[in-house]
Amino acid sequence: MKMKAAVIRELGLPQPYGKSRPMKIEEVELAAPQNREILVQVKAASLCHSDLSSVNGNRPRQMPMVLGHEAAGVVVECGPGVDDLSPGDHVALIFAPSCGECISCKEGHPGRCEPGQQANGAGTLLGGGIRLSQDGKPVYHHVGVSAFAEYCVVNRGSAVKISKDLPFDQAALFGCAVLTGVGAALNTANVFPGSTVAVVGLGGVGLNALLGAKVGGASQIIAIDVHDDKLELAKGLGATAGVNAKDENAVQKVKELTGGGVDFGFEMAGSVQAMELAYRVTKRGGTTVTAGLPHPDARWELQHVNLTAEERTIKGSYVGSCVPTRDVPRYIDLFKRGMLPVSELMSDHIGLEDINEGFDKLASGRTVRQIIML
Numbered sequence: 001m002k003m004k005a006a007v008i009r010e011l012g013l014p015q016p017y018g019k020s021r022p023m024k025i026e027e028v029e030l031a032a033p034q035n036r037e038i039l040v041q042v043k044a045a046s047l048c049h050s051d052l053s054s055v056n057g058n059r060p061r062q063m064p065m066v067l068g069h070e071a072a073g074v075v076v077e078c079g080p081g082v083d084d085l086s087p088g089d090h091v092a093l094i095f096a097p098s099c100g101e102c103i104s105c106k107e108g109h110p111g112r113c114e115p116g117q118q119a120n121g122a123g124t125l126l127g128g129g130i131r132l133s134q135d136g137k138p139v140y141h142h143v144g145v146s147a148f149a150e151y152c153v154v155n156r157g158s159a160v161k162i163s164k165d166l167p168f169d170q171a172a173l174f175g176c177a178v179l180t181g182v183g184a185a186l187n188t189a190n191v192f193p194g195s196t197v198a199v200v201g202l203g204g205v206g207l208n209a210l211l212g213a214k215v216g217g218a219s220q221i222i223a224i225d226v227h228d229d230k231l232e233l234a235k236g237l238g239a240t241a242g243v244n245a246k247d248e249n250a251v252q253k254v255k256e257l258t259g260g261g262v263d264f265g266f267e268m269a270g271s272v273q274a275m276e277l278a279y280r281v282t283k284r285g286g287t288t289v290t291a292g293l294p295h296p297d298a299r300w301e302l303q304h305v306n307l308t309a310e311e312r313t314i315k316g317s318y319v320g321s322c323v324p325t326r327d328v329p330r331y332i333d334l335f336k337r338g339m340l341p342v343s344e345l346m347s348d349h350i351g352l353e354d355i356n357e358g359f360d361k362l363a364s365g366r367t368v369r370q371i372i373m374l
């Protein structure tokens, strides 16, 4: 079938994107779903920082590609081997496809699925298929989803069925920002009642980590960002204090507020400076968790003896260490009970044709989630 999609051909074009226009709305051919795949009509797709990291060249990708991974839509057609979904079902799309067969999947950690990560690295669907093309030439998939388009074909393991009463714009957030952020707090860190937390980087994922820490019962949640308006937003969502990362006494301030540092320091900005700050505000014996995805060349320097002598833990968190089929319904439930007010993170609803301007806004740090409605 033919459909409209936002196609990117070149990474790292200069800002403003409203002028350089890295994404163009074009007609693309989408092949029918094959074994264990489904065709989904995309209803809402949000602009996430990891899309921006591809646009600005921080995350090298195969070109041309259709970006977009934080999305929700309606199942239109099920390929062979898919018997647990039907046309008309609503799904949230997940950027980490899982095969269900590899060691990580069998151990209950689908976010670590090796074939899934290989497929994402190669710009294909799980299993190696490419269903997008233009003039007979392949157009690559973005993390198995490619949702900046009217339709997408995804592996069954890239979709979670959700209840139909959840509006699509809200549902979209659950596939990436909510899973990654709330999961980092509740699954990776295991934030416990009375513990202290600092979140460095208040984008969609960082603010969700904050909400997750609140659900986990943290007694203090310190929000850290370079933008003062983000600190205010965080306070409205439950942060007990805000510290500007540019403040040269930032570490000292967190230590004073918490009596020596936090139990859990979260790096949610994807930068080495943010990682260093998150590590330094973590207390002795504490845990520093990172969900950041910096450029593959980024290296972080650590004083080895400090890790030993202060008995610290550093943990990576991918897809919030979630089991999406378990955690998406769980987090939607918390949302419905008012305990995860993720709709507060929605800044704007835009059209597919506004996508380049939308990324300018995201890059400015002045917005959390803009959602493309299709």
Ligand SMILES: [Zn+2]
Binding pocket: 048, 049, 050, 051, 069, 070, 095, 176, 177
């Ligand atoms: Zn994302």
Ligand SMILES: [Zn+2]
Binding pocket: 098, 099, 100, 101, 102, 103, 104, 105, 106, 110, 112, 113, 114, 115, 116
């Ligand atoms: Zn697997």
